[in-house]
Amino acid sequence: MRPPSTSNDVLRAHASSLDSAIVILQVRTQSDNFSGHQELNDLLTARAAVQAELDAITYDVLTLPVEIVAQIFCWTLVLSRLQLKSTSRQEPWRLGQICRLWREIALSTPQLWNTIEIIATPHISYHYDERIRTFLSRAGSLPLAISFTFDDRGDFFTDYTAPMSRSLATIVPYSHAWEEVSLCNMTAASLDTLQLVHHPLPLLKSLGLDFRTRPYEGKLGTAFNDAPLLWKVDLHNFGSQPFALLWAQSTSLNIGACTSSALADTLKWTPALVNLRIGTGVMIHAPLPLLPSLPHLRSLVFPNLLPNPSLQKHFLSHLDVHLRQLKIAVINMAHFPLPLAHPASLEELSVAIKSEVLAGPSLLEDLATSSALRALKIIAERHQSNAATFLLRPLIYRLTHDPEFLPRLESLTIIILEQPASEHLFDRTTLSGMLGARCPSTGGPLRYFELRSRRGLPGLDQQVQKLAEIGTEIILETDPNLAVSVWSTEF
The missing domain is CATH 3.80.10 (Leucine-rich repeat, LRR (right-handed beta-alpha superhelix))
Known part of the structure; x- marks a missing residue:
């Protein structure tokens, strides 16, 4: 019997009831006494007719031009660059599960794939590395924003340099396309992998380095010293050694989890600083260090309550600048x-x-x-x-x-x-x-x-x-x- 309405929901419900009836009759056909073959054929014919009606339904969203659908996907799914910490990046895969057209659009839209969150673990599988390579290849020639975090489950006593380096090696071949890179919970030794970068970083504008332990001994490598556009640096949990970065051109600095002397030393390397954010974890030692002149500083942020507010007053009292924010x-x-x-x-x-x-x-x-x-x-x-x-x-x-x-x-x-x-x-x-x-x-x-x-x-x-x-x-x-x-x- 035909359903009383041809709405999409009713058609789907009717198709589902026909499927159930067909399964029951197919089971009964295994009995030698079954005589309802004609009944089964009628159900199969009715099911095919309902499917034909479902296939003929035109959805308004599927009539939109491909370019508009792709832009909607980007507006909906692409997060602010490197603002990935609380949101899964599996959505591009899910688009392919809706329908064939959406899958084709998703696979052919590089903007859905060039913002990548990598959460590596000590026991990460090679399948995960392949998944990241899929993102990288589908991003095409677009600049890349990559957030790399090593999740050691709070184990700060084991040296996880080897698995970190293996995971980092996945993104190194694409370093020519890096635009924003954040490396969290790193060991200084694991960053030796980045020495595989043998060419400039022409697109790199923002770099974040967050260490598991303060690398007081030795210097970091020179992987980032050929980045002519680098202007924003985030540093957390570091010592006072001079990183091999283009400090003189940096105009934005986010700094935290360091000593007050390391803070002062870092500021001496950034004479062009315009925006400064000082987060939690700055350990204050008396006497407070002499702060350098920052003549171009216009924005200063203390986003969290510090355990000792003397740093705030000390900092403000030594700044002879025209702050705007x-x-x-x-x-x-x-x-x-x-x-x-x-x-x-x-x-x-x-x-x-x-x-x-x-x-x-x-x-x-x-x-x-x-x-x-x-x-x-x-x-x-x-x-x-x-x-x-x-x-x-x-x-x-x-x-x-x-x-x-x-x-x-x-x-x-x-x-x-x-x-x-x-x-x-x-x-x-x-x-x-x-x-x-x-x-x-x-x-x-x-x-x-x-x-x-x-x-x-x-x-x-x-x-x-x-x-x-x-x-x-x-x-x-x-x-x-x-x-x-x-x-x-x-x-």
Whole structure:
């Protein structure tokens, strides 16, 4: 019997029921007494007819030009270069399991294959190496972004140089196409494999080196000293020896898990540095080392709480530069004011504050001297129940009543990690008053305002809603589980 509807789902359901009936009759044909051969033939004929209808169905997505489908695949599947740590890279293989057309498109789209994550283990199989070679070959002539991590399951006592070197040897023949390379959990000896690179690295722009143990003895090889475009370097868990890198041309440095003296030495090699990020694991020894002059530095990031905030103050106090961007996490406001040599040049400031008691005047003193500030982001964890002690109350008051305070502020983001029983900082009057004073329609420059909290936020009155419709994007978000791990991530 024909199904009552010819929709795709009904056809598939009908085909499935026919398959079941066919299997049952085929089993019964093994009996000498079976006389239903005609019934089986009828079912097979009906199943073929249903399959013909299914094959005739036209899916809109399959009518798109191949170039558009390929671009959609790239937008959906290709991650930000080297941002691979939490997402599997098996999607290009899965596309081939949907249909023949998608498989052909996936195999002929190099952009799906040139961002490669390699997680090697001590017992990695040769089949895995072949899988990586498949990615490399299908990437064609495109530049490669490769993230290589050796997963030793926390065993730091065994020398895994041999399996590391074997896995590294898989990507070495393609080094002429490297654009971004990250090598994590390496031993210095395993990098000897890279000496197989006997030609320049004309495309290499970003290099990351993360060692299992600090290679204090000896120097790394010269594999990366012929990379004319190299400008970004990530270094973690290293000693003070001069790496064979083109330091003089590096403009971006991410550094962590080292001694303060190693940090100072590395900075001496990078006179052209523009962007600097100092992560966790910097061990501070007294006296603090003399820091070099970094005349071109414009962006400085301390993304995590340091065990000893003296490094932050020491660093800032020795920088006679015109910083434009500063991101810093501090334990409490006692570490303010920030000793900036030229606060008037600061355009973007992000501050994460974790403290039992938060007081605002010191922060206001810093901000009052930052007349060029265009973007301000504050993440604060509060434990006090009295909102009057909270640092943001005097800030909001100044923004509402003093037009000369941060006169160029265009973007304001406030994230409050507060306890459920604490008094709410924002009510409708406070929020509307501040936004009304800063919106473009009333002469203010504020075009973006974001407020996120663990507690329910007030709505905007009708007047401010109209102001928002004219020129300011306003985002209010309530999430009881908001940003629990904000102190261990970049903000």
